[in-house]
Amino acid sequence: MTDYLIQVDVSLFDAEVVKQVLYKFADQASFNLKDNQGILDIEVIPKDPVVFDFNQLKSVILDEIIDQDLRKTISQETNDLRNLIIAKAFASADLQ
């Protein structure tokens, strides 16, 4: 275990949401995830320890988890509408 640990309560945030966020930061660090009794332990392994700023990365990741959670909500709520819009767009029916 490294000194760099982020913990996320999975009763509040879906683990899939967390993983999507971590994917976005793969240029800066690798992440090792462990389930710790309802808490997701994220071990952060920097790609370049010389320029690595853990507190800054942690702050950005936590903000991004909240945003990603909203993205998931919007996506779930609008998924049927999205399909309907695309179906209408490419349907042969005259939309005008």
Next chain:
Amino acid sequence: MTSATKAKFKSLDAYKNAQGSFRFLPFKFIKLDNERYILTNIAGEFIVLDKFDFNKIRDRSLEMDSDLYHKLKSKHFIYDDSSTVAIDLLALKYRTKQSFLDGFTGLHMFVVTLRCDHSCPYCQVSRQNEDTEKFDMSEEDALKALLFTFKSPSPLIKIEFQGGESLLNFKLIQFIVLKAKEMNQSIGKQIQFVIATNLSPVNDEILDFCDEHEILISTSLDGPEFLHNKNRPKAGNDSYQRAIAGINFVKSKLGPDKVSALMTTSLESLKYPREIIDEYISQGFNAIFLRSLSPYGFAIKTKSFDMYNTDAWLDFYKTSLAYIIEINKNGYFFVEQYTALILQKMLTPFATGFVDLQSPSGIGISAIVFNYDGDVYASDESRMLAEMEDKSFRLGNLKENSYQEIITADILVDALQNTILEGVPMCSDCAFLPYCGSDPIYHAATQGDMIGHKAKSGFCKKNMGVFKHIIKLLEDDLEAREVMMRWIRV
């Protein structure tokens, strides 16, 4: 009040309050900076909100009589029971944005020769001695390429002659133009011809032919003399002089609107944004396309990720754009074409037809390349890779394969399937999806995978940087906004 009146008009209260009674339409968002968010809907319309307003969406505390509510509703981010047309309107806008798919392949590039009189160090295509005719396309392959071209369902066919130095095989260009016109007599498509050339071999005979057949000239101008000649070494060190003489020759014979110039951004170019733009203006051009550095040579050799110069290029782009905006403010109309294409995506309902920013990727379905030896490639970059011994994106050969076999080649179908951004990790929830595209060749070259990891992608970093910069200018700089609005062609 009569009961009939009541039936016609709802009370004012019916339009107020009712927090939470709105519903989301599909939209995506991303931080613009620490204080603001960009929201884009499925048709690419965008709105910028500060954190305070964004949080009202997040916690659904929008008030239905607020300006913000009406703004979000009118731009199709939310809807309610009082508006049922949003879905039909969005469908219509989405269809219009995707209209580039209608025509299928429009641009057909004929590599008529690999011979060249230059030895540019960044050239991705193996240059060959000028007198080595084995690197010329044959008439037989040219005919097969034309038959292929006219099988495209696109009503607009653009035939672009590439090299090497294409004019070193001018006889074949003449042959193709005349044959294309002859074949098109019974087909009736709209055809446009473009010769990409360094103009070094240009002469009266060539330009008379171009004049007669309305052929456009696309040439290279990398900047002032010292930079152009450094980028484009040639025996006699006179590439710049020949290019300028050629540009003036074309202008005088064909007219100023018949020649355009493209620049290649070398590492050296990054130091001279103002000088490059000044050169374009002094040659009478009204536009420049700030192209990014081509990663292929570097990436192929090292197989490393491709972030190496993106920051430097973005600095170059921002400095150049600021300078161009100042020039416009001072009264000279001058367009940065990459910005103009993106503005069209952001601010109009129309598609651009710009191959590099399409989803699915424009390879094969918007542009296709016939190499000098009859090989068919999915894009110009694909044949550049091929000249470096990577033929991953070779779709077939004109002598061996039919149109159907080439256009349904597994590699092309796979690439198209894998470049629909809605299915690409990180892209699928990116707010810039309606403006962006996919470049499978770039990612194959730099990451060994046509999708690529976007967190490590120079293509993603570059375009995210450009999109954010343009939106910041539109939001924060009224004068810059006025200038850029004039660049949009509809």
